[in-house]
Amino acid sequence: MSTIPANLSYTESHEWVLDNGDGTVTVGITDHAQQALGDVVFVELPEVGRELDAGEEFGVIESVKAASDLYAPLAGEVLEVNEALEDAPETVNESPYEDGWIAKLKPADITVLDNLLDADAYAQLAEEDD
Numbered sequence: 001m002s003t004i005p006a007n008l009s010y011t012e013s014h015e016w017v018l019d020n021g022d023g024t025v026t027v028g029i030t031d032h033a034q035q036a037l038g039d040v041v042f043v044e045l046p047e048v049g050r051e052l053d054a055g056e057e058f059g060v061i062e063s064v065k066a067a068s069d070l071y072a073p074l075a076g077e078v079l080e081v082n083e084a085l086e087d088a089p090e091t092v093n094e095s096p097y098e099d100g101w102i103a104k105l106k107p108a109d110i111t112v113l114d115n116l117l118d119a120d121a122y123a124q125l126a127e128e129d130d
């Protein structure tokens with residue numbers, strides 16, 4: 001069973017979003033997604049300063065099984081990326097909700113977080129995936 005923290009918002013494409021409380025959000029992939037991918041061997045990070053549209057592909061995560069696109073959960077500017085993943089992509093497997101985060105964004109509109117899935121809705125989606 002995947003871990004699904006209640007304090008996060010989720011997308012149907014298996015990204016999670018943490019509202020940092022300062023007008024920024026942190027984005028990563030869910031425990032369910034990293035389990036489905038298997039051992040992560042490479043993460044292509046977005047460029048800092050890049051403006052993203054909601055749903056836009058902003059990176060790729062590769063595992064021993066497959067490559068999967070990463071999608072922006074909301075529109076905004078990339079403020080920071082997790083450069084530690086360049087040398088240790090397996091961190092996504094080991095700590096998907098903490099050390100394995102992908103990027104920090106400044107959302108164009110923070111209220112769109114309300115349109116994302118809550119933990120219960122995501123749990124139902126992940127269960128249907130299995």
